[in-house]
Amino acid sequence: AQSVTQLDSHVSVSEGTPVLLRCNYSSSYSPSLFWYVQHPNKGLQLLLKYTSAATLVKGINGFEAEFKKSETSFHLTKPSAHMSDAAEYFCVVSDLSTDKLIFGTGTRLQVFP
């Protein structure tokens, strides 16, 4: 069975400092991995996706993630946090046999001025 584990439920950073949101995955075959962001009272927006092409994936709003098979990780990073980045972030794996998305429990990012 496939799953994702988000290692931090909350992350706090100062504006202008780097962001690191950690995600480990479990999959019996090469997974499709995604990061979604959810702002308060909003739906989910796709930040980036990995589908077995380049291991370093660039997304929207300056975010990127690196797929590391040896570490079964797919951590999300951004060089410099902005106040508007404050939101809930979900690491997601796609179950290729059923085509459903399996979400992690989420990481709440707080950005302080």
Next chain:
Amino acid sequence: DAGVTQSPTHLIKTRGQQVTLRCSPKSGHDTVSWYQQALGQGPQFIFQYYEEEERQRGNFPDRFSGHQFPNYSSELNVNALLLGDSALYLCASSLDRVSGYTFGSGTRLTVV
């Protein structure tokens, strides 16, 4: 180009009642999935519709049912509502597995 549209945005129902939520997929998308997001949790897969048939189903009771219409829009029905059904219900549409899913803003259901 409109994305995924869900209606209504908010809904309050009484225990035991029935509710219908609606979703219009992104233009060109033929697959619709429904997710339940309880407060403070990640979304949980309910079911997926493709070509007007339920293709996959998550661990939800039969009180949860759905439908997909020829124009690819979809409905989620929940019967005999329980307090625990209170959640944000998200609809997601896609064209294929690789391109990923586009989510709507959701319907906030409160059962009292």
